[in-house]
Structure formats: structure tokens, C-alpha cells
């Protein structure tokens with residue numbers, strides 16, 4: 001049986017928290033459309049995320065991210081997998097909260113490191129691919145995740161299916 005969800009669902013969390021995998025499972029279970037903000041940005045800009053950072057810098061990327069988020073919420077209801085830094089702008093948090101529920105995927109710095117250490121497309125970690133830096137950035141962002149979230153799900157040592165199921169129980 002498909003689960004019933006009557007709002008948009010935003011998955012937030014640090015890079016490597018599992019937002020992409022969990023959102024796919026959730027969309028399947030809830031029979032909802034899935035939108036990934038990074039993919040949406042890449043399509044709109046005709047460039048990969050690292051290329052956008054290289055050419056135009058983080059501030060430009062953040063502005064596009066906000067513009068895209070607004071477009072996404074103006075369309076049909078969906079599960080939205082958000083880029084890890086989306087919570088850093090209060091405007092984005094307001095947009096998400098007005099449109100639906102915000103689920104924070106909580107993950108330890110060690111788990112994040114194991115998941116992203118070989119990644120070539122995480123410009124925010126370029127030149128800093130180590131646990132210490134991940135922990136520092138995560139600590140800086142934690143108050144923003146806390147402010148944005150409606151609920152929090154731990155993803156360490158858990159299957160994608162179990163995480164998606166727990167989110168559905170909350171909704």
C-alpha cells in the first residue's frame with residue numbers, strides 16, 4: 001500500500017547524509033514526484049555544480065539555489081532532496097517551512113567522511129577532505145539545521161528503507 005502524504009517534504013542534512021538515496025525511497029513509498037535541488041540547478045544553468053562554483057563562486061550558487069527552491073515550491077507537491085547548505089539562508093528556511101515539512105538527516109562526521117571521501121563533486125570540501133574539517137563545518141551548520149528541522153532522523157548504521165519508513169511514520 002502507498003503511504004499518504006499531503007505536503008511537500010524537504011530532506012535536509014550535510015553532504016553524504018543520504019538525502020539522495022532516502023528521497024528516492026521515500027518518493028517510491030509515498031508515490032510522489034522527486035526533485036533534487038542540485039539536479040534542478042544543473043539543468044537550469046547547463047553546468048555541473050563544481051563548474052558553477054569554479055566559474056562564479058559560492059555566492060552566485062547560493063542565489064541560484066534560492067531562485068530554484070522558489071520555483072520548485074511553486075509547482076506540484078514533491079519530495080525535495082536539498083543541497084547540504086540550503087539552510088544557511090533564512091529565506092530558504094522560510095520558503096520550505098511555508099510549503100511543507102522539513103526532515104533533517106543527522107549523520108556523524110566519521111560516517112560523512114566515509115561516504116564522501118572519494119567524491120569529486122563536493123566543492124565545499126575541495127582541499128579539505130578530512131574528518132576534522134567536516135566536523136568543523138557540521139558544527140557551524142548545526143544551529144541552522146536545528147532551526148530549520150521539523151524532525152530529525154539518525155542515518156548512521158541504518159538502511160535507506162528503515163530511514164524512509166521512519167520518516168513516513170512522522171508524516
Ligand code: S3P
Pocket residue numbers: 013014015016019038049082083084085086121122123124
Ligand atoms: C553543498 C552541498 C551540495 C551542493 C553544493 C553545496 C553544501 O549538495 O548543493 O556542492 O554547501 O553543503 P549535497 O548535500 O547533495 O552534496
